[in-house]
Amino acid sequence: MGFMRLSSSLISNMKRYRRLNSIRHRTRNHPRDVPKGHLAVxxxxxxxRRFVIPISFLEQPLFQELLHESEDEFGFDxxxxxxxxxxxxxxxxxxxAILRSL
Incomplete structure (x- = not known):
């Protein structure tokens, strides 16, 4: 149950972040360099180093474990x-490479 709550919470927060980020980019007249359905990490x-990855990776347990460890150290900002x-x-x-092969 906690896993599902964490997953939906992460996805919800990322969607909110993407909306705010796209508004920020539009108001600054910057081109969008993160395609729809992706996020910068x-x-x-x-x-x-900056990478642009699919949002679908957020649903993968291996990636969620990595995010959880990073959240403890840095937060998500x-x-x-x-x-x-x-x-x-x-x-x-x-x-x-593992996530892309799934």
């Missing part, structure tokens, strides 16, 4: 607008 332990995920880039690439 910043990954790395020291130097953060990043000064550039996006999720901050603290992990090694190699581990993130491996996770993304």
């Amino acid at each position: 910043y990954v790395g332990e020291k130097q953060k 990043h000064p550039m607008g996006g999720l901050t995920i603290s992990c090694q880039l190699d581990a993130f690439f491996h996770l993304i």
Whole structure:
């Protein structure tokens, strides 16, 4: 039950974030560089790299575990607008490869 609540809460928060982010981009006259159905994440332990990933990854248990660990350390805000995920880039690439093969 807690897992489902966490999942729906994350998805709801991300949808709200995307709406606010798109409004912010439109008011600043910036081009949208995050396609619909995707979100920006910043990954790395020291130097953060920006990636655009499908929102559907948020529903995957492996990705949710990574988000939960990052939430404890950083919260979900990043000064550039996006999720901050603290992990090694190699581990993130491996996770993304697994999720894309599902």
